[in-house]
Amino acid sequence: MNLRQLYLRNNACYQAGEAIEVKGIMVHITAENNPNLRRYVGPDDGLLGHNQNNNHWNNLHPEGRENCFHALIGKLADDSIASYQTLPWDMRGWHSGSADGTHIGFAICKGEVEDSAYFDAVYKEAVAFCAYLCRRFNLDPLHEGVLIGNAEGHKEDVHSDGADTKHLFLRHGKSMDALRSDVNALVNAEATG
Numbered sequence: 001m002n003l004r005q006l007y008l009r010n011n012a013c014y015q016a017g018e019a020i021e022v023k024g025i026m027v028h029i030t031a032e033n034n035p036n037l038r039r040y041v042g043p044d045d046g047l048l049g050h051n052q053n054n055n056h057w058n059n060l061h062p063e064g065r066e067n068c069f070h071a072l073i074g075k076l077a078d079d080s081i082a083s084y085q086t087l088p089w090d091m092r093g094w095h096s097g098s099a100d101g102t103h104i105g106f107a108i109c110k111g112e113v114e115d116s117a118y119f120d121a122v123y124k125e126a127v128a129f130c131a132y133l134c135r136r137f138n139l140d141p142l143h144e145g146v147l148i149g150n151a152e153g154h155k156e157d158v159h160s161d162g163a164d165t166k167h168l169f170l171r172h173g174k175s176m177d178a179l180r181s182d183v184n185a186l187v188n189a190e191a192t193g
Contacts, residue, residue, distance in 0.1 A: 002083060018092035019091065023139075025147050026095065028108070028165070040056055041057070047078075068086065071086060127179065131186040148176065
């Protein structure tokens, strides 16, 4: 896992500074086909690259909305894959509705839908990232409601409907069940290793 930190201190969500008790993880996919972390995370820390539109989410209300994930996974300027923590884990994010008060929300930056190499790399990073959070917060990824996609959150009435992980995961032979299984296997392997 390539985890870095750049808090979005100018975002109204960070400034609200509300605390949560972490009970789970919610997976999102960004809406636009832009795999670059600099689209959402900024300013450039020397690894992200310059966002010429300055439309990253380190603004009070990015694009006039109240949005903020705890982390994003995508490409750095050198095309390598990384995870960026953008809020403290125990701070309420603005990503899902009522699950904001219980779940760490992260998003995978969607690239070209058919780009298997990119998907495989961000999926591998997501597995490692989720395993890290499960160990840190003593979460069981196989327990119902702990590691969920946003569509599953919508079914449980804890998330407004939005872009679903399923449309991207299924194209590459994956699912939320596969993610939970892969995260569980990594957590168990590291516990016994």
